[in-house]
Amino acid sequence: MAETVDDTGPLRGFTAGITAERKAGELGALLERRGAAVRYAPAMHTVPVHDDGELTAATEAVLERPVQHVVAVTGTGFRGWLESVQAQGSGERLLEHLGRAELLARGAKARGAIRGAGLRESFTAPTEEVADILARLLETGVAGERVVVQLHGDPMTDFRERLRAAGAEVLPIVVYRWTDPVDLPALDRLIDEVIAGEVHALPLTSAPAATNFLARAERTGRGPALLAALRGVFIACVGPVTAAPIARAGLPHAMPERARTAALVKLVADELPTFRP
CATH class of the missing domain: 3.40.50.10090 (Rossmann fold)
Structure with a gap:
């Protein structure tokens, strides 16, 4: 109130x-x-995409082969993804898969969501901006590697394009859609x-x-x-x-x-x- x-x-x-x-x-x-x-x-207005098949298809693409990097942009979005997959019965499989990758958090809330899932991040952006994550990934090199990017709000087009230009396969995960209020x-x-x-x-x-x-x-x-x-x-x-x-x-x-x-x-x-x- x-x-x-x-x-x-x-x-x-x-x-x-x-x-x-x-x-x-x-x-x-x-x-x-x-x-x-x-x-x-x-x-x-925020609407979960659990039922439209797109999130399921994107998750299956992630699970097809090992991924080397996972970018958690928001705590809400990362948790929403895991909860949706858990409801479909593939939660443990996804957690095991992500646990083999480097997890990068944009900020404290994303880091909290990673740890809350029993995973561990290797990097948290010091300024809580995705630019820090991009710089780290480009510095370490991503050629030939698979990078999962959990999106929330902004499609992060430039972020994704720069990773692709560096030779990465980028796998976007869209957990929510936005409609008129x-x-x-x-x-x-x-x-x-x-x-x-x-x-x-x-x-x-x-x-x-x-x-x-x-x-x-x-x-x-x-x-x-x-x-x-x-x-x-x-x-x-x-x-x-x-x-x-x-x-x-x-x-x-x-x-x-x-x-x-x-x-x-x-x-x-x-x-x-x-x-x-």
């Missing part, structure tokens, strides 16, 4: 739009503690409020949400108006993956030093009061 707005906080008089689905409550509460008014409008009218209202200049900050925690926020405006004929209005909004992205669709749109944005919700909120509280587009 969101907390009452603090009239003495640094964000008093400012309004933040939240497009997240999973972390909306946590993010909103932190902003409200600092005085912000919050508009909630999830920009996407359940409450499309709420998303449309937020888009209209941004265009009207009623939203001052847009803290983003999800690449799919950022992508669909822009895409929904484009599909409904408000794309140019939204892009123009966003240049007057303080856009804060929790990390480079989330920032990717914002950067592709050519929009200015900021990122905290650490990819954490609390750090994102601190960035907004520190920078928004003096923000000048």
